Amino acid sequence: MTEGLLAAQAATGDHGAVDYWSMLFVFVLSTFIGLGVIRRVSRLLYTPLMSLTNAISAIAVVGSIVVAGAEYPITIRVLGAVALFASMTNIVSGFMITDRMLKMFKKQ
Amino acid sequence: MTHAVAEFAAVLATALFIFALYWMNDPKTARRGVMAGIAGMVVAILATWIQPEIVHHAWIIVAIIAGFAVGVPLSRVPLTAVPQRTALSHAFGGLAAGLVGTAEYFLGVGNPADLTPFRTSAIVVEVILGFLTFTGSLMAAGKLQEVKWVPQRPVTYPGQNVVNVGVLVLAVILGVLVVIHPTATWSGQAFYGIVALAILFGVLLIIPIGGADMPTVISILNAYAGLSAVAMGFVLNNKLLVTAGALDGSSGLILSIIMCRAMNRSFTNVLFGAFGTVQKLVAAGEPKTWKQETPEGAAQLVEQARLVVIIPGYGMAVAQAQHKVRELFDHLTKRGVTVKFAIHPVAGRMPGHMNVLLAEADIPYTALVEMDEINPEMPQCDVALVIGANDVVNPAARYAKGSPIYGMPIIAADKAKTVLAIKRSKNPGFAGIDNELYVLDNTWMLFGDAKAVLGDLVKQFGRSGLH
Numbered sequence: 001m002t003e004g005l006l007a008a009q010a011a012t013g014d015h016g017a018v019d020y021w022s023m024l025f026v027f028v029l030s031t032f033i034g035l036g037v038i039r040r041v042s043r044l045l046y047t048p049l050m051s052l053t054n055a056i057s058a059i060a061v062v063g064s065i066v067v068a069g070a071e072y073p074i075t076i077r078v079l080g081a082v083a084l085f086a087s088m089t090n091i092v093s094g095f096m097i098t099d100r101m102l103k104m105f106k107k108q
Numbered sequence: 109m110t111h112a113v114a115e116f117a118a119v120l121a122t123a124l125f126i127f128a129l130y131w132m133n134d135p136k137t138a139r140r141g142v143m144a145g146i147a148g149m150v151v152a153i154l155a156t157w158i159q160p161e162i163v164h165h166a167w168i169i170v171a172i173i174a175g176f177a178v179g180v181p182l183s184r185v186p187l188t189a190v191p192q193r194t195a196l197s198h199a200f201g202g203l204a205a206g207l208v209g210t211a212e213y214f215l216g217v218g219n220p221a222d223l224t225p226f227r228t229s230a231i232v233v234e235v236i237l238g239f240l241t242f243t244g245s246l247m248a249a250g251k252l253q254e255v256k257w258v259p260q261r262p263v264t265y266p267g268q269n270v271v272n273v274g275v276l277v278l279a280v281i282l283g284v285l286v287v288i289h290p291t292a293t294w295s296g297q298a299f300y301g302i303v304a305l306a307i308l309f310g311v312l313l314i315i316p317i318g319g320a321d322m323p324t325v326i327s328i329l330n331a332y333a334g335l336s337a338v339a340m341g342f343v344l345n346n347k348l349l350v351t352a353g354a355l356d357g358s359s360g361l362i363l364s365i366i367m368c369r370a371m372n373r374s375f376t377n378v379l380f381g382a383f384g385t386v387q388k389l390v391a392a393g394e395p396k397t398w399k400q401e402t403p404e405g406a407a408q409l410v411e412q413a414r415l416v417v418i419i420p421g422y423g424m425a426v427a428q429a430q431h432k433v434r435e436l437f438d439h440l441t442k443r444g445v446t447v448k449f450a451i452h453p454v455a456g457r458m459p460g461h462m463n464v465l466l467a468e469a470d471i472p473y474t475a476l477v478e479m480d481e482i483n484p485e486m487p488q489c490d491v492a493l494v495i496g497a498n499d500v501v502n503p504a505a506r507y508a509k510g511s512p513i514y515g516m517p518i519i520a521a522d523k524a525k526t527v528l529a530i531k532r533s534k535n536p537g538f539a540g541i542d543n544e545l546y547v548l549d550n551t552w553m554l555f556g557d558a559k560a561v562l563g564d565l566v567k568q569f570g571r572s573g574l575h
Contacts, residue, residue, distance in 0.1 A: 056145055090179070
């Protein structure tokens with residue numbers, strides 16, 4: 001078990017061998033949940049929906065923190081820091097603009 | 109202990125993200141969804157940060173501050189610029205995935221046991237998706253922002269699809285080679301080759317796209333950005349990345365399908381980049397002429413109507429005319445005229461674009477009606493007021509085979525008793541075709557910038573003569 005994998009697994013709490021089948025399982029199930037939930041989203045809100053899911057998929061921030069913050073060679077950490085910056089930008093601007101747009105939707 | 113915390117945090121964050129999307133089903137609860145999303149994100153970040161492996165805290169703090177410094181201004185752009193902001197954030201998402209994938213590959217070269225075939229495949233997929241989303245979205249943002257060096261018009265050339273597919277296939281071949289020989293002497297070079305080809309492919313994918321296709325393209329890039337996060341989850345063995353990425357991916361997928369249907373394109377047609385081709389329709393018969401109306405006449409028409417249906421399009425966004433639309437809405441509703449807004453799914457430059465602009469102008473969302481619901485009502489409509497919309501009201505979509513918009517569902521403006529159309533210039537619309545709605549017997553044109561024309565129209569209501 002090597003450093004990179006260890007750190008990554010530490011972030012998720014996994015200790016055993018990497019179980020790709022269960023990952024695939026999680027992927028398929030969450031896609032179906034996603035399809036079910038998104039289908040019910042109000043058509044009025046497609047623009048805020050996109051900025052919200054954008055902010056949510058910036059969960060890549062979790063991977064970026066590991067790459068930027070663990071004991072890695074400096075070039076690797078620079079890549080991680082740039083990725084962290086990009087994800088953080090999406091999180092901040094995504095949630096803020098979504099809320100700003102949603103505030104505008106009012107009933108008469 | 110901290111690992112258990114991380115595991116619990118991942119479950120909690122996933123649940124919060126699902127609730128966030130669930131609450132988007134109604135504008136009344138939607139803001140709660142944002143709060144849930146923020147809570148999930150904070151939980152996930154903190155749970156990762158407290159892990160003992162994380163030692164370079166200063167790096168993380170600096171990157172987070174920089175993210176805030178750029179993110180806050182980006183969230184305050186005018187709402188007309190929301191499509192390009194969205195494209196830009198897809199670019200950032202793709203970039204993050206691509207960079208983390210690159211970092212993981214070169215870490216793996218130092219520890220070859222990490223580069224199992226499955227994990228290396230996931231890295232290759234992550235890097236290809238990430239970097240193609242990065243440059244593709246940057247190009248899309250550039251086109252939407254009308255950046256000078258990005259061609260606005262679709263750029264097409266013979267054999268374009270062959271070139272595009274060729275570049276992608278080459279990247280995949282290199283990817284397969286890297287998966288088979290992850291640590292050969294040439295593998296690093298091959299990996300850079302994959303990165304370069306993905307970057308190139310992103311650009312090539314977007315140059316043939318025109319503005320009218322942007323809602324579809326933005327949705328597809330949204331799905332790609334989500335899938336690249338999923339691939340990152342596989343690489344890092346992180347289930348939270350997989351679930352959150354899958355939610356984003358399925359959202360992009362659903363929006364893409366809806367946009368495709370609204371333009372009568374097949375999903376595969378769009379996915380393989382055979383879109384955006386502009387064909388000139390052969391001019392049929394003698395050119396008809398339009399009839400022009402004055403603001404005074406138009407004001408009288410809408411004033412005497414019982415039901416006015418306003419059909420907004422990208423022209424309204426360009427002219428920033430939504431506030432004038434609101435004034436008109438107020439004047440008319442005050443006089444007892446029923447005013448509804450007919451929203452075509454692909455009106456504007458991204459899904460839901462018109463709804464957000466009209467909501468910004470304080471128009472109640474209960475007045476916004478989807479195309480399928482408004483069309484049966486159109487024969488009862490006294491005045492259909494088309495504001496900067498073109499292809500989405502072109503009756504040619506119903507019968508003109510060979511027209512690029514043939515088969516596209518349209519708002520039946522032509523069924524209204526009278527049509528008033530505000531149009532910036534006398535040029536044909538985006539798809540490069542004449543719109544015969546404008547030359548129908550019951551259509552009157554108002555030429556000019558939408559904001560100025562509506563301003564003139566609204567002024568008429570201020571005069572005492574009109575009551």
